[in-house]
Amino acid sequence: MLTTIPSKKEDFERLTGFDYVKEKLDPKTPMGQRYFKHLQPMVLEHIKEHLDDTEHMIQLIKENPEKISEILNDLECVLDISHTISRIDNKEILDEIELFELKNFVLVAQEIRKKLLPLIEEFSKGIQKFMIPDMERIIDILDPEGLRLPTFYIYDAYDERLKAIRKKKREFLHSKDLNIELDSDSYNEEILGLTSTEREIENEILEKISQILWENRTQLHEAFDRLKYLDIILAKAMLSITLNLRRPEFTLMSKEIKISGMFNPRLKAELESTGKYYQPVDISLLPGVTVIVGANMSGKSVVLRTLALIHYMSILGFFVPAESARIPYIEAIALITEDLQRPLSGLSSFASEIKLIDEAYQISQKKSALVLIDEPARTTNPYEGSAIVNAIVECFEKTQNWTVVVTHFDDIECKKRYRVKGLKENVDLDSVREIQELIDYELIPDDGRTVPKEALRVMELLNISKELIVGAKKRIKE
């Protein structure tokens, strides 16, 4: 459904920083944990449902933080009974251990239901669908003594015959001093005989209980599915609150991608943990190619990675790291950038890069795609390099897919250009501790054909050896 480059999920998620986002997710149930482990792209209708529900849930959390935290605690006690449920569906006979798990499950489900009820009365709109069906009938089956404890055995109350045989067994045991007769054959024989009669009746009861559970299977399915969905949406909502994510909006009519206040969650957290400020950026992209130029260290790669992240998260039905994001629903995301963690496999960096670009080009001719290429041909000579980049721009322009090319080459012909504002003027250098503070990461439209020449200033700021800088400057003058 969604094609990505790199095609390996793990690589793609690492490059975009989605791995960091995933780490921050905290689903409570085993089902929720499994869901997020095997996340799948969704169809638009489904995405909308998740986004709507996440929105309602965020509101609910903000207005009832205590009640929600109680529900989260309850969710932690939910057992994964999917195997048991499918055994019920198949009309199989459950054993005591399964009934123990089932009883735990329905007790917790009922507990969560009780906590949701008043919330639903208050905010009926939107959260109705999380409502857990009433489990009372199933609880009664598993708790004939009405103690409502999360423990289980085949209770005497199920059957008069069971009660009788157990009484007989107890009386026999009572008459024996087990210290002496623990290993005697007559003791063992008698006990085994009584136990096997007891077991026969127990099996009959298990059969009956399983039958009743089969009759109530719809309730169980519903409870299971809703708890799972509740857990998933709660996790998504909590994530949105923690990382300050916003709902993306899918544009159906307009073809423009328009994102404002975009940020990369991992980088933002890293900067903020050392007391630094992360500067969010705005960007809008029309179909066709947009070129971004800018000095080294000006955050161009981060822009590409975050663009990919936002689109990826949207397709998975998540809120996204931006103040607002209007995006189209696309079928492919290609992020072609340096992967420091994955040294090249046999091919030269140029070869593997150009192959990926070609792959993206082919996909781009067939599907709606977002193609993000970071400094193509940077490792080859500037003469051929700039020719190659011009060709890339020309070809991708024709696909009318959203394509962003970051480059350092001069003379790249492209109508839509952005430049990172770059090094700030008039900065008091003494007050600056890090070079990041000197850079304005804002993207501004640019109509020139040349790229900013700031590498030398960056070198100066990095305190690079004088000879190197002077040498370079001399040559530029010539």
Next chain:
Amino acid sequence: MERADFDTIIENVLKYNVVAIVGLEKNTGKTETLNYIVQNVKSHRRLALTSIGTDGEEKDIVFGTLKPSVYVDFNFLYTTTELFFKRRTVLSEILYLSKYQTPTGRVIIARSLEKGKIILSGPPVTSWMEESVEFLKNRANLVLIDGALSRFSQATPFIAEGIILATGAAYSLDKREIVKHTKYIYLLCQLPEVEKSQAEILSNAITVHIFQNNEWRDLGIESALHLTKLREISGTNEKIEKLYIPGALTDNILKFAHSRGIEELIVRDFTKIFVSYDMYIKYKPQLKVLKSSNIIGITVNPFSPTGYIIDSKQIIEELKKHIPLPIIDVRKEPQ
């Protein structure tokens, strides 16, 4: 056989909430010891029984060569695994089911609703053991841990407050060997603890640490079994005053420490010491533990699995010369 010792062992057990029974060898009568204690404390305490792991003895049960023999009364808590739970004869209520698997299924914590014999089985690793002991402690006031054969890990003082040591003819038919080895284990349990301040630094360490120039240094290796690595990292000449080993202390490490002139060796507790008696005597290392162990009694089983019977009275007399603890043969309780 002194009546007083029988009483003292029971009195000692009643002082604690968690007591482990460990055997020097398979068939040293741990189960008899456990049943003996159960019989004598059950009217005073709400009991919970557990054991570590699925072990050889349980395999015997799986293959039908050994009969289950742990006795429970009404309202005992016990741990077992799915396989044995399904085969039980004692009516029991399931209280808890672990998430993790053992070779014989998940661990179940159950409550007996009648008396009879059950098969104990429990978590195979110490960290998980700690969790289930915690669960049992909250619901019973005395937890008895049945030791797995010749493994001491469940007797770690971080879990068990008191230990009963089961020894006997199964270890050796030579009385002197039994006495020698029992004395040795007793000695390891008496090892001194490191100072509180140091214990705090080391208690969460999972890597090898060395003490040099008045400070602890993390060597970043998990086991001192990587001796070559240890040699490299710890440098060639600089003096190491103390060495902390989070894992097993073996003969080889002891030799290494001796050759490097390391003055003090520190381990978590006596269950981490796998140094043979002979090596211990040869090097006489200065050993310290983060937490010392508390042996509260010794039981002697005169029956060997090969059919020989030795005189438990003589062994008890000999042991008592060296060990100031109640020592009994549970089969010979004087009336």
